Amino acid sequence: MKTVLAIENVHKFFKVGFIPKKKEILKGVSFAVAESEIFGYLGPNGAGKTTTLKCILGLIFPDRGKIEIFGQPHLEPRAKERLGFLPENPYFYDYLTAREFLDFYAQLFRVKKDERKERVASLLNLVGMDRARDLQLRKFSRGMLQRIGLAQALVNEPSLVLLDEPLGGLDPLGRKEIRDIIIRLKAEGKTVFLCSHILQDIEMICDRVAIIVDGKILSQGPLTDLISEKILFTEITLSGLAAKDLAGLGESLSAHGGRTLIKVFHEEKIQEILDLVKNRNAKIHSLIPRTQTLEDLFVEVVKSQ
Amino acid sequence: MTIKVIALNTFKEAVRDRILYLLLFFAALSILVSRILALLTVGDGAKIIKDVGLASISFFGALMAILIGTGLVYKEIEKRTIFTLISKPMRRHEFLLGKFFGLVLTLLVMLALMSVIFLALVFFHTFSVEWKMLLAILYIFIELILITAVAILFSSFSTPILSSLFSLCFYLIGHFSWSLETLIKKIPAGIFKVLAQIVYTILPDLENFNFKTEVVHGLTIPPQVLLYSAAYGFLYTVFILSLAILVFRRRDFI
Numbered sequence: 001m002k003t004v005l006a007i008e009n010v011h012k013f014f015k016v017g018f019i020p021k022k023k024e025i026l027k028g029v030s031f032a033v034a035e036s037e038i039f040g041y042l043g044p045n046g047a048g049k050t051t052t053l054k055c056i057l058g059l060i061f062p063d064r065g066k067i068e069i070f071g072q073p074h075l076e077p078r079a080k081e082r083l084g085f086l087p088e089n090p091y092f093y094d095y096l097t098a099r100e101f102l103d104f105y106a107q108l109f110r111v112k113k114d115e116r117k118e119r120v121a122s123l124l125n126l127v128g129m130d131r132a133r134d135l136q137l138r139k140f141s142r143g144m145l146q147r148i149g150l151a152q153a154l155v156n157e158p159s160l161v162l163l164d165e166p167l168g169g170l171d172p173l174g175r176k177e178i179r180d181i182i183i184r185l186k187a188e189g190k191t192v193f194l195c196s197h198i199l200q201d202i203e204m205i206c207d208r209v210a211i212i213v214d215g216k217i218l219s220q221g222p223l224t225d226l227i228s229e230k231i232l233f234t235e236i237t238l239s240g241l242a243a244k245d246l247a248g249l250g251e252s253l254s255a256h257g258g259r260t261l262i263k264v265f266h267e268e269k270i271q272e273i274l275d276l277v278k279n280r281n282a283k284i285h286s287l288i289p290r291t292q293t294l295e296d297l298f299v300e301v302v303k304s305q
Numbered sequence: 306m307t308i309k310v311i312a313l314n315t316f317k318e319a320v321r322d323r324i325l326y327l328l329l330f331f332a333a334l335s336i337l338v339s340r341i342l343a344l345l346t347v348g349d350g351a352k353i354i355k356d357v358g359l360a361s362i363s364f365f366g367a368l369m370a371i372l373i374g375t376g377l378v379y380k381e382i383e384k385r386t387i388f389t390l391i392s393k394p395m396r397r398h399e400f401l402l403g404k405f406f407g408l409v410l411t412l413l414v415m416l417a418l419m420s421v422i423f424l425a426l427v428f429f430h431t432f433s434v435e436w437k438m439l440l441a442i443l444y445i446f447i448e449l450i451l452i453t454a455v456a457i458l459f460s461s462f463s464t465p466i467l468s469s470l471f472s473l474c475f476y477l478i479g480h481f482s483w484s485l486e487t488l489i490k491k492i493p494a495g496i497f498k499v500l501a502q503i504v505y506t507i508l509p510d511l512e513n514f515n516f517k518t519e520v521v522h523g524l525t526i527p528p529q530v531l532l533y534s535a536a537y538g539f540l541y542t543v544f545i546l547s548l549a550i551l552v553f554r555r556r557d558f559i
């Protein structure tokens with residue numbers, strides 16, 4: 001597997017306060033992103049995700065450590081040639097229209113004029129912003145900025161795309177659309193590095209993740225290694241059984257309109273409940289086994305801190 | 306190439322700035338007022354028009370350079386538009402130079418507009434197009450280029466208000482530093498004279514670019530003086546831009 005992005009022992013201090021005091025924001029961060037994978041860089045707010053990205057992009061300079069993109073020092077313009085970046089809360093030139101804006105960025109990559117026109121049009125289409133193409137960015141909503149920001153990140157047909165909170169500010173439908181685009185990027189052989197503090201939506205698309213808390217990476221690896229496939233518990237919704245019948249079989253969560261939701265931790269107990277339901281002519285409405293989620297792992301890791 | 310793209314975008318941004326048109330309006334007003342002054346005073350009316358007109362062009366041009374120049378880089382950092390720019394394949398000095406040339410282009414256009422108004426007014430008074438006025442305006446342009454570099458230097462590490470103040474100081478000191486020369490002549494030889502001499506050498510002397518009197522009064526200017534002034538402007542601008550790049554290159558955008 002080819003490494004596309006390698007971060008080695010990166011430390012970063014910020015001077016904070018009126019009388020500047022050094023505060024360590026990144027405490028020796030290391031990870032490697034392989035070609036054609038979706039790498040999730042996850043952590044709570046203020047963990048240092050955006051700071052790491054800024055180091056990668058050369059917006060700030062690490063105090064220690066090494067960063068390589070496509071095997072080249074990260075500050076080389078040649079390394080940035082095949083890079084796309086969507087910042088957190090994107091801010092852009094608000095006096096430009098969507099089309100002018102994308103055209104400007106395409107020019108920075110020396111894309112030829114005819115090709116630019118085509119590419120801008122197809123990008124606007126990709127992110128669903130066709131109708132807003134002649135609208136000034138100042139009139140864009142947060143979600144629209146997010147979309148145009150993503151289009152901007154793809155303007156050079158990059159091999160590596162860095163996305164900072166790509167699903168922030170979007171409604172559920174918008175989140176799904178962006179997620180689909182990310183999956184499509186992977187299918188095209190691009191590598192995606194995405195930062196997020198929201199795990200829902202993310203876990204089903206990431207191949208590997210690193211979890212950063214307070215400037216340190218606490219856990220990293222393929223998603224399938226980090227979260228076990230083991231069934232944690234099973235949620236059963238049923239009706240026709242009294243609460244006292246179910247005592248000792250599981251944790252009763254709620255009872256509404258004759259239906260009871262019960263959380264069962266042992267497999268034998270599931271069988272017992274099913275037998276009970278059959279004997280008493282009661283009814284099962286649903287039976288859902290729950291495996292560990294990224295969120296569980298996340299909470300576990302953050303709590304153990 | 307990158308510099309050109311950024312410069313053109315900067316130009317686009319600058320010409321959408323309302324301050325520019327406000328200043329242009331006042332410049333035009335001030336040039337036109339010279340016509341009234343000329344009517345009110347006895348003596349050579351054409352000279353007054355030329356004097357006041359050139360002074361207005363110089364002053365309002367400098368204000369444009371300072372007020373727009375100090376906001377350009379700062380706004381990119383403040384509004385975080387610089388994040389996506391710097392992440393593109395470019396070096397930081399290309400960004401800074403792009404901003405610089407974009408503003409220089411803006412000032413060139415503004416200067417041209419003011420010159421047209423000015424030359425038209427002179428034409429209505431003397432019924433001749435006085436092309437030699439353009440020599441004075443060319444040197445005003447060279448001065449504006451230097452002031453732009455200074456504004457960009459300050460704005461690469463300071464807020465617009467502070468940078469405007471600093472740049473204005475630079476402008477004022479630059480126009481009065483020549484009086485130090487007379488002062489130095491009066492200081493007796495010794496450590497103070499040397500110090501004053503050093504200060505005078507470092508301080509900008511913007512009067513080097515002032516050929517208004519010569520042009521208005523039709524005096525001949527020796528070519529070596531013109532050459533010296535142009536070289537002075539060029540070298541000083543390169544020096545200030547290098548400083549700006551040096552400051553800008555290692556700073557964190559957080």
Ligand SMILES: Nc1ncnc2c1ncn2[C@@H]1O[C@H](COP(=O)(O)OP(=O)(O)O)[C@@H](O)[C@H]1O
Nearest residue numbers: 014016025044045046047048049050051052559
């Ligand atoms: N401009 C700044 N000055 C001082 N500290 C900062 C600055 N920006 C961020 N930080 C601190 O750096 C830490 C990491 O921030 P960030 O990388 O933005 O976190 P994340 O993106 O993971 O939410 C936070 O504790 C934050 O308070």
Ligand SMILES: [Mg+2]
Nearest residue numbers: 049050051088
């Ligand atoms: Mg962040």
